[in-house]
Amino acid sequence: MQRVMTKLKKWWPDFNSVVGFFILSVFLITLKTYWAYQTAFSLGAKGVLQQFLLVVNPLPTAIILFGIALYFRGKISYWLMILMNFIQSAWLFANMLYYREFTDFISLNIAKTSGSLSLEKAINGIIQPSDFLVFLDIIILIILLAVHWIKIDPMRVPRRVAMLITILGIVLMGAFFGVASKDRSGLLTRTFDNNYIVKYLGLNEYAAYNLVKTHEQANEVKQAKASDLDQIKQFVNSNKTLANSATYGQAKGKNVIIFHLESFQQFLLDYRWEGQEVTPNLNAFYHDQNTTAFDNFYNEVGQGKTADAELMLETSLFGTSSGSAMTNYGTNNTFQAMPALLKQEGNYTSAAFHGDVGSFWNRDNTYKNWGYDYFFSKAYYQNADNPDYNVGYGMKDKIFLKDTANYMQQLPQPFYSKVITVTNHYPYDLDDKNISINKTNTNDKTVDGYVQTARYLDQAFGEFEQNLKDSGLWDNSMVVLYGDHYGISDNHKDAIAKLIGKKELTPLDLANWQKVPLMIRVPGMQGGINHTYGGEIDVMPTLLGLLGIQDSHLVGFGQDLFSDQNKQIVPFRNGNWVSSEYTKYGSNYYVTATGTKIDPKSDPRAKVAIDAANKYVETSLRSSDKIVQGNLLRFLDKQDVPKNKTKDLSYKKSVGMKKLKHSQKDKTSIVAQNDGNIFAYQTNAPELGGDRQSKQDGEDNTNSTDIATPESILNGHGSDHDK
Template sequence: MLWIKTYIVYKTSFNIKIENFMQELILFINPLSFLLFAFGIALFFQTEKARNRYVVITSFILGFILYANVAFYRFFTDFLTLPVLFQTSNFADLGDSAATEIHLMDIIYFIDVVLLLVLMKFKPKTIKSTPIKKANRRAYFLVAAAMLFLNLGLAETERPQLLTRTFDREMLVKNLGTYNYHLYDIFLQSKSSAQRAMADGSELVDIDNYINASYAKPDEEMFGIAKDKNLIVISLESLQNFVINNDVYGQEVTPFLNSLINDSYYFDQFYHQTGQGKTSDSEFLLENSLYPLNRGAVFFTHSGNEFDAMAEKLSETGYFTSTMHANNKSFWNRDIMYEALGYNYFYSATDYTITPENSVGWGMKDIPFFEQSVELMKDMPKPFYTKMITLTNHHPFKVEGEDKMIDEYDSKSGTLNRYFTTVRYMDEALKVFFEQLKEAGIYDNSIIVMYGDHYGISENHNAAMEQYLGQEVTPFVSAQLQRVPFFVHIPGVTDHGRGKTISKVSGQIDLKPTLLHLLGVDTKNDIQFGADLFSPDHHDFVVFRDGRFVTKDYVYADNVCYSKETEEPVDDSFCEPFKEKARTELNYSDKIIYGDLLRFYENPNYLQSEQELEKQLP
C-alpha cells in the first residue's frame, strides 16, 4: 500500500518531469527496494503482535516523511534535506506560511495506515501467522537486494553520474526514490561534517588561481564614485522582476519603482541565486560573493566559519555596520551569523515598537518599519552601512483595509492573486522611505541599493502565471522568471533622469564587488566568485544553485539548452562551454564553505607562499 501510495504522490503532488518509458518505470519501482528492507525487519519479530506494531509504526513514520515533503514542496518546489530539519528555531515563525500549505483533505495521505489497522483488526481467522523460517528471511532479503541493484542499475543507465550531481534533488528522487534519497542525504550530511576536519587549506591554491583569472578590474570612472557615502541596502522580500512596469487590470503594481528606473542604475537581467536558505542565502551572497549551499542554509550549518564579508571590510574602513530587521534575532540564526559576518549591531524586533496595529503576517509592516528605521539611522555613526530586510511581501501575501492599494488578480491561485497586493504595498513603503530619508537629511549623502531576495511565486503556480503572462511557462520561461529587480540609486549621480538601464546578465553573486568598488574599496585579494557589474571585463553569466545557468545568448534549464533569441531548444553544444564553468564555481564555493577554507586565508600572502613552494617542488 505504501509503495503504491508513494507512486501516486509522485504523480499528483510533485512536478517530476518524465521523458520516456524507462524514467516512468524507474519512478514506479524506486520506492520498493527501501520498503522491502524497512518492512522486512518485521520478519525478525517472533510474535504477530510485535510484527503488527512494527509495521503500523513504520507505515506511519514513512508516510509522515512523504507528507512532510509534500507540504514543503507546495511552496518551495523542493524536497526536504537534513539541514532544513535542523533549522528548528525558524519553525515558530513559519506558522502562517505552513498553515497555508496544509489542507484538511491531507488526511488522505495517511489512509493506508487506517486501512492497515482495519485489516489487522478484522483479519480472517483462516489466515494463520507462524514464525518466519531463516531460509525464507534470507530469500526475502536477497529479493530486496536484487530490487535495489536493479533500481540503481536502471538509474545509472538513464542518468550517468547520478550521485555526483547532487545539486539536482528532483533527479535523485526521480531515480532513487524519496526514502533512499533521504538516506543519501544523511550520508551527505555526515560527509560534509567530516570535510572541515580534513581540510588543510591546500585546495585554496587552485581556487585562488581560478578567481584571479576571472577578476574584473573596476571601471575607473565608477570606482569610488560613492566614496564615504552611507550605504543603505534593501532586501526586497520575494520581489520578482515580472511585476516591474506591469499592471493588474490597468493598475500599476510598482509605480514608485517604475519611476525610479530613470533615476538609478537599473539592472533588468539580474537573477537571484538562492537555495533552500531563501532570504538568508541572498544575504550570504551579498556579503560574501560565495554561492549558498545546495542543502540547508549556510546561516545555520556553517555560522562558525571564517568569512571575509562586506560588513567586516567596511567596518575596517571606518563604517558603522548594521542590519535592520523587525523580527526575532534568532530567526535564520541571524544573531550568531551576523557576528560572524562582522556587523557592529543588529537592529531586531527589540529595537522597534511593534504592535498588533502595525503588524501583519510575518511581523511589522514595511511602512512603519521604514519610518522607525529612519529615526534609528539619525543616531547612527556616519558613514554607515545598513542592510534592511522587508517583511510584508512574504508568503502567504496578505494585506487588508487601506493597505490593500490594488485589486487582487483573478486566477485559481490565491497565492498569485494576493501577491500583487503585497508587492504594491511594499512599493508604497519604499516611496515613504525615500521621503523620510530626505526629511531626515540622510538622503543626499547616501547610496541606496535595492534588490529582490528570491522568487515569490513558485513553479507550483505555473498555470496561474501562464494566465497572467499570456504564455506557456516552459523551463526557459521559468528560468527567466528568476530575475529580480536590482537598483543602484546615487543622489547627485543618477537622479533627475541621469540613470541607466543595464542589461548585463548578472546575479546576487556580483553584489559585493560591485558595491565595494563604488565605495572605493578594493577587492583584488578577495576570494569571491562575483564580478563588478560596472567593469568592462564582466562576463554575462549567472549560475543558479540547482545547476541551471544563463549566458548572453543561451539558457540551460532542465538539461536542455535554449536560445534566448528564439526561446526554443538548440543543440547542447552551444551550452557545453559553460557547463564546466558552472560546475567548477559551485564546487569551489562548496569546498570553501564545507572546509571552512577562509580560516587559512587571513593573510593574502599565504597563497603566494604556497604557490612559491609548489614551484620549488620537483
C-alpha cells in the same frame, strides 16, 4: 459509584509499580516541557495541529530514555528514571536561559565557543525564580520515594514489555516526524530556524539533529586542507575583472543602504493592473536619473532562499546545494564579509534591520560573524508583538520601517546598512485596511494576492524614501534595492502566462521568470537601464567597485557588473545558467535573445561557448561549496581576513541601545548633527492612525504620526521582548 471507582482503579496506573512510575515520569516531563514551550520560548505554534505537536513531541524521547530503566530492576530502575528526568530537565533549563538571552537554542558549536551561559551572566539577571519549576517534579518524586509514599517495586519488567515500549518510542518518533513533515515540507533539509525544529519535533530531537549536523560539518572541516583553497584561488583570480574607470569610486565614503525587496520579481516594475501601476514608487526609483537598474539580473538562491541571497550579497559565496549555509555554517566559518571589510577599509558602522526574531536563518550568530555592529531585530521595535502589527513572517513593512528610519538616523556615518522587509512574502495575505489594489484574476489563490502585498511594499518604500530625503541621508547615501528570490514559483505556469500575457510559456520564459530587480542609486552618478547579465553573486564586487575598495584579495565568485570584462554568465544553484548568448534549462540549450532551441553538436561555435559556460558554472558552484563546507577561508593569510571582534558583539536590546546612545558623542549621525532631533516619519499605516488605503492610483493618504524622540528610543522605545 463504587463500581465506577473500581473501574477507574483498574485503568489508573499503580505508581508503586515500575511501569506506573514510568508512566508518571513520562507525563511529568511532557507536562513541564509543554509549559516551557508556552512560557519560555516563542515558537509561533498556530492551529490545532501545531499545538498538538507541541504537546506530544516530548513523548518519543521521553519514552525511549525512561524506557532504558525498564531493562533493570528494583531501586536501579527508579533512580535511572530520576536521572533521565534530571538530564532532560537540565537541558530544558539551560535552553530557557539561553533563549531568554539570545532568542535561540543551544547548539554544540555555540556551547563550545560562546560561553554565553556563564555564571556571571546568570547572576546578572538571566535566571528567574520560576525557571526552577522544571526541577520541582524531580524533588517531589525523590521525597515520595524517600518517605515510601511510592514504594519500590522489586519485580523486573518482562524484557519483551521493555522492548515493546522502546519500539513504541521509535514508532512515535517516526509518526510525529511524518505529520510534521507534511505540515512543513523540507523540515530538516531546508532548515532556516531552530524554532521550527523544536516546534515540530521537540527540544530533545533538536539536540540529536544538531549533533548529527555538527558531526557532519566537523568531518568536512577536518578533511579540508590549505591546498584545496590554493586551487580555488587560482580559479577565482583567473576570473577577476578590471574596474570600470567611469564608475570606480563614485560612491566613495557614502553611506550604503541596501533595501531588501522580499519575494519581489522584475516583472512587477512598470507592471499595470486594471490601469494602475502596481509599484509607482519603485518605478520612479527605477527610472531615477541617478539609478542604474539591471534588467537582466537573476536570483541564484537554492534551498536557503533569503539566506542564500544574503550570503551572496555579503560574501560573494553561493548558498550550499542543500539547506541554508547561514544556518549550518554561519556561526563559526571564516568569512570575508562586507560589514567587517567596510569597517576595516573605511571605518563604516554597520547595522541590519529585520522585523522578525533574530534567530531566523541564524542571523543573530551569522551577523556577528560577519561583523555587523548592530542587529535591530523584532525585540527593538515598539509594540512588536501586537498581532495587528504583524503579518506572515514578521512586522508589517510600514510599521517596521518607521522605527527603522529612526534608528538609522542615529547611526554614526558613514554606515553600511541592510533593511529586510517581509510583508511581500508567500502566501501574500494582507488585511483589508491595508489593501489598495484589487487582486489579479488568474484564478490561482497563491498568485492573485501578490500584487496587493507588492503594492503595500511599494507604499512602504515610498514612505521610507521620503524620510531619507527629509533627513538628508538621500543625498549622502548609495541606495541599493534588490529582490531576494522569486515570489511566484514556476509551478504556477498557467497563472504566470496570464500575468505576462502569453498563451503558453517557453523554457526561456521560465528561466527569465527568475529575474529580480537590482537598482543602485548613487548621487551625482548618471544612471540608466543596464543590460548586463548578472546575479546576486555579483553584488558584492559591484558595490566595492563603486565604493572604491579593491577586491584583489577577496575569494568570491562574483564579478563587477560595471566591468567590461564581466563574463555575463549567471549560474543557478541547480546547475542551469543564463548568459548573454545562451541559456541552459534542464538538459536543453537555447539562444538567449530569441529563445530558439539549439543543438550544440550541430553548431561548433555554440558548442565552444556552451562547454566553456558549463565548465565555469560547475567549477564555481563546486568551489564555493568546498569553501563553505570545508571552512577553507580559515587558511587565508591573516591580512586577507577583515578583523572582526565577534566575541565583543551583543545584539541584546539593552546593550544595543546603550551602545547607540554612546555613539552620539561622535557627532556624525543625523540626529547628532540635528541637535538631537529626529526628522519626523510620515506614514499612512492605519494601525498607527493613518487613513484607510485607497484603491485609486496616486491618491495620497499619507499622514504624520507621533514620532519618538531619540531619548525615548534610547531609553526603552521598543517591545518588552528581551527585558
